[in-house]
Amino acid sequence: MELELRHARIVVTISTTGSISAGAQELGLPQPSLTAQLRRIERAVGGDLFVRSRSGVSPTELGSRLVPRLADLVRRADEVMAEAVAATGGPLCLGSTEWTPPTLREALQAALPDTAVQTRTLDPAAALHAVRHGTLAAALVSRAPGPPGDGARGDVDGDGDGSGSALGRTLIVREPVWLAVPPGHPLAADGPVDAAGLARFAGRPGTAWVRSAPDHWFAPVERRLLDGSGPAAGRVLHHVNSHQEAMHWVRDHGVAALTTPSGALPGVDLVPVAGTERVELALVWRASAVSRETLRTLVDTLRAYYCAYARTRPGYWEWIRRHPADFRELRRHLPEPVDA
Incomplete structure (x- = not known):
């Protein structure tokens, strides 16, 4: 088997990600397929390139010599392709x-x-x-x-x-992750709150929320910040798929939501939350x-x-x-x- 650019990219990706599973994820390949391809590459170069362990991979003596050269090959090829794309x-x-x-x-x-x-x-x-x-x-x-x-x-x-x-x-x-409240809400005039202040606000009787759909990327942040605040998680009126939709609910229906400042809309008040998450x-x-x-x-x-x-x-x-x-x-x- 002759080595090709795609083989070099496989080796370099495994090296930079630190494991075969992470390399497979980056390359969009099934892990067994990537493992089989790596074995064929190692047979072609005459020895193992990596030592496998539960914590990932590390280069062998042969890998330490070849991986940097393969990385340089990939870098130069990518530069050629990027310049070609720009030229067209x-x-x-x-x-x-x-x-x-x-x-x-x-x-x-x-x-x-x-x-x-x-x-x-x-x-x-x-x-x-x-x-x-x-x-x-x-x-x-x-x-x-x-x-x-x-x-x-x-x-x-x-x-x-x-x-x-x-x-x-x-x-x-x-x-940062901040709190969005309806216009004129008294909390907005009080200045920043910390995690404890957010928990107290979330636990107030009558506080209603909109939150992200469970599979939305922002949902884990909401769970960490709100689900320890008593019954707040049970007063969710709606689940959204974007900060923009959440802001419409805050502005038009008087509920609260967590958001990034760039996700807010005019017509809602933002309350900084200090020392929590970004x-x-x-x-x-x-x-x-x-x-x-x-x-x-x-x-x-x-x-x-x-x-x-x-x-x-x-x-x-x-x-x-x-x-x-x-x-x-x-x-x-x-x-x-x-x-x-």
Whole structure:
């Protein structure tokens, strides 16, 4: 068997993800199929590339010599493909979860004047699938905190860029989780609450909620913050599939909801919740579809756009300025912090 680029990508993906199961998830392959392919590759190179254990894989002596060379091969091939895509003048298709403001596409198009930019809204799992399989070049993906679950690696702010594996990933911002209440609600005038204050509010008689559907990416955050608050979980009037839908319920029906500040709508009051959870908004891309220059432009434009959008959310921009350590990814776009 002669080694091909796809074989190099398999080896590098297993190495960067740290296990065969995670590598299979990133490549979109059944684990037994990936295991069988790795065995054929190892026979072709004349020895094992990895030592398998319950905690994952580690390179053998042969693997330590070959994996870096295979990673360089994948990186160079991806650079060639990304430049070829850019040279053809084809559209750059970007996915976004929850919702896609029209001004986002306009900002990206202005930053990439020689590239036609298209946007699409879809849920995180569908976005990752579309990037992996070539329907999208990149996607903004929202994710609850916890162990990485999408298999993507890399960070354009550091030494890595994800080019050794099928997908690259970099963090755009970590958003706080706040409380949305109807306009004029007295809690909004009281300022930030902490986890204990949120629990007290959730346990008040008569407090009604809208919450995410059980399979929505935001649902685990709600469970962690609300399900320990007495009977609050039993007073859910409706389950939604987006923050935008939840905000309509808050505004029009006098209920409460948890949200990220960027998910709020005019006509609701936001109550900061200090010291609880933040969720990740990350850019995931297919290395062979996005050149490094385009990637840097995308990341910088998305962070700048986020800051511009944060200015339109009452109180949020001031919060960011008072807590710059929580928004390190945005540091290039932040003014001098104000005194707390």
